[in-house]
Amino acid sequence: MTTTLRDAHGEALSTTDRSALAAYDHALDLFNGFRMDPVAVLAPVLERDPGFVSGQLLMAGMLLGSFDGQLFGMAKACVDAAAASLQKANERERSLLAAFGAWSNGDALRANQLLGRHLIDHPRDLLALQLAHLGDLFLGHSFMLRDRVARSLARWNADDKGYGYVLGMHAFGLEECNEYARAESVGRRACELQPHDSWAVHAVAHVCEMQGRVDDGIRWLKSTQRHWATDCGMAVHNHWHLALMQMASGDMDAALKLYDEAVAPAPEAIALNLNDASALLWRFQLRGVDVSGRWKALAARWRLQAAWGCSAFNDVHAVMALAAAGDEDASRAGMAAIAEAARLHGAHAWAVALPAGHGLQAFLAGQYARCAELLLPLLAASSPLGGSHAQRDLLHLTAIEAASRAGDRALVRAMGDERAARRLVGARPARTEDHVAA
Known part of the structure; x- marks a missing residue:
C-alpha cells in the first residue's frame, strides 16, 4: 500500500513525494484565504505527477468551488485523473472523489451531502470544509453555513494552522443565521489570527450591512483593504460590499467610481465577479x-x-x-x-x-x-x-x-x-x- 503523508492539518494523502505535499499545503492555504493563484502553485506538480490523487482533487475542488460552469470541464478532467489512480487512493481521497464526481456531473446538491458525511469522518479536512461551506452558500442552506462549521470547530485548537479560516467560515455562518454579535466577535478574532483572511473580513462587513451600520462598515473595509484589495479572490466582492455601503451613505459618485475601478469585470473575471457587477x-x-x-x-x-x-x-x-x-x-x-x-x-x-x-x-x-x-x-x-x-x-x-x-x-x-x-x-x-x- 502507498505510504501516507499528512497535510498541515493531519489529513492523509496517498503520496510519498514531500515536494508534492509542500505544494499541496501551500495551494490549500492560498485557496482557504482566497489569495494569489493556488492553481499556479499546484499545476506544475500535476504535470509532473498526474497520479497525485490529492493534488488532482484539490485542483478539482478549487475549480468547482468557483461555481462557474465554464470551469467544470477542467474540474471533471481532474476528477477523471484522480479516478484513474483509484487503486492507490486512500479512504479520504475516495470519499472526496465521490463528492467531486457528483459535482462535476452537475449534481451540486448530492456533492454537498457527500461532503457533509465526509466531514463527520474528517472534521479537519479544510478542503472539504471550505467547499461544503461554499456549497451551502450557493445552495441557499443558510443554517448549514453555521452548523456544518460548528460540527468541526471543536476538533480545532487556537494554535492550529488554519484555525482562523475555520473561524472566518463560522463567522459568516453566524451572520447568515442573524447572530450578529457573535458573528462580529468571531470574525474579528479570525482577522486577528490571519489578517489576510478576506472571508472573515467579508463576514464582519455583512454584519455591518445587515445592522445598518454603514459608517462602521466603510471604516472596517477600508481599514482592512490592504489585505484583500489585490491578489485576492474576494477583492471584487469586498469592493462590491464597500460600494453598497457608499451608496447607502449617499455617496453615489464614490460608489460608481469603485464600480469602474474594482468591480467591472477584468479579463480574468469568473462568473461570480460578473454577478457582483x-x-x-x-x-x-x-x-x-x-x-x-x-x-x-x-x-x-x-x-x-x-x-x-x-x-x-x-x-x-x-x-x-x-x-x-x-x-x-x-x-x-x-x-x-x-x-x-x-x-x-x-x-x-x-x-x-x-x-x-x-x-x-x-x-x-x-x-x-x-x-x-x-x-x-x-x-x-x-x-x-x-x-x-x-x-x-x-x-x-x-x-x-x-x-x-x-x-x-x-x-x-x-x-x-x-x-x-x-x-x-x-x-x-x-x-x-x-x-x-x-
Missing part, C-alpha cells in the same frame, strides 16, 4: 443612475461566459445584465434555459430563478405592477436561489421600487416595513421613503 449596476439603475454603457459592456462578457443551467444564481444575474443592456434575444434565450432547468429539476433554485427573471424583465419593460406581483411571493422564499441575504436583497429592493412606480402605496409601505425590520442595508431606492411618507 450585475447586482451593483442593477442597484444603480433602481436609483435612477444612467449606467447603460456599463450594462452593454457587462452583457458582452455574459454572452461569452454564461453557462446556462449550471447555477440558478448565476443565470438570474446573466439575464439581468442581458435584459438591461437591451439584448432581448439573449435575455429570452437565457430565460428559456432557466425554464428548461426548472422543468428538469423541479423545485428549489430554478423555481425561484424563473419568476425572479420574469420579474426583472417586467421591471425593465415598465410593467411595474406585474414585477411586484412576481417578486412578492419570493421575498420570504428566495433562499434556494443561493447567495447571501444581502445579495438576495436585490429582489426586495426591486419589488419595493416596482410597487412605488406602480403607485401601490400600501405595498410599498408593507414591504418597506418588512425590510426595515430585517435591518437590511443596501442601495435602498431613493424614492421609497418619499412614497411611504406621502
Whole structure:
C-alpha cells in the first residue's frame, strides 16, 4: 500500500513525494484565504505527477468551488485523473472523489451531502470544509453555513494552522443565521489570527450591512483593504460590499467610481465577479443612475461566459445584465434555459430563478405592477436561489421600487416595513421613503 503523508492539518494523502505535499499545503492555504493563484502553485506538480490523487482533487475542488460552469470541464478532467489512480487512493481521497464526481456531473446538491458525511469522518479536512461551506452558500442552506462549521470547530485548537479560516467560515455562518454579535466577535478574532483572511473580513462587513451600520462598515473595509484589495479572490466582492455601503451613505459618485475601478469585470473575471457587477449596476439603475454603457459592456462578457443551467444564481444575474443592456434575444434565450432547468429539476433554485427573471424583465419593460406581483411571493422564499441575504436583497429592493412606480402605496409601505425590520442595508431606492411618507 502507498505510504501516507499528512497535510498541515493531519489529513492523509496517498503520496510519498514531500515536494508534492509542500505544494499541496501551500495551494490549500492560498485557496482557504482566497489569495494569489493556488492553481499556479499546484499545476506544475500535476504535470509532473498526474497520479497525485490529492493534488488532482484539490485542483478539482478549487475549480468547482468557483461555481462557474465554464470551469467544470477542467474540474471533471481532474476528477477523471484522480479516478484513474483509484487503486492507490486512500479512504479520504475516495470519499472526496465521490463528492467531486457528483459535482462535476452537475449534481451540486448530492456533492454537498457527500461532503457533509465526509466531514463527520474528517472534521479537519479544510478542503472539504471550505467547499461544503461554499456549497451551502450557493445552495441557499443558510443554517448549514453555521452548523456544518460548528460540527468541526471543536476538533480545532487556537494554535492550529488554519484555525482562523475555520473561524472566518463560522463567522459568516453566524451572520447568515442573524447572530450578529457573535458573528462580529468571531470574525474579528479570525482577522486577528490571519489578517489576510478576506472571508472573515467579508463576514464582519455583512454584519455591518445587515445592522445598518454603514459608517462602521466603510471604516472596517477600508481599514482592512490592504489585505484583500489585490491578489485576492474576494477583492471584487469586498469592493462590491464597500460600494453598497457608499451608496447607502449617499455617496453615489464614490460608489460608481469603485464600480469602474474594482468591480467591472477584468479579463480574468469568473462568473461570480460578473454577478457582483450585475447586482451593483442593477442597484444603480433602481436609483435612477444612467449606467447603460456599463450594462452593454457587462452583457458582452455574459454572452461569452454564461453557462446556462449550471447555477440558478448565476443565470438570474446573466439575464439581468442581458435584459438591461437591451439584448432581448439573449435575455429570452437565457430565460428559456432557466425554464428548461426548472422543468428538469423541479423545485428549489430554478423555481425561484424563473419568476425572479420574469420579474426583472417586467421591471425593465415598465410593467411595474406585474414585477411586484412576481417578486412578492419570493421575498420570504428566495433562499434556494443561493447567495447571501444581502445579495438576495436585490429582489426586495426591486419589488419595493416596482410597487412605488406602480403607485401601490400600501405595498410599498408593507414591504418597506418588512425590510426595515430585517435591518437590511443596501442601495435602498431613493424614492421609497418619499412614497411611504406621502
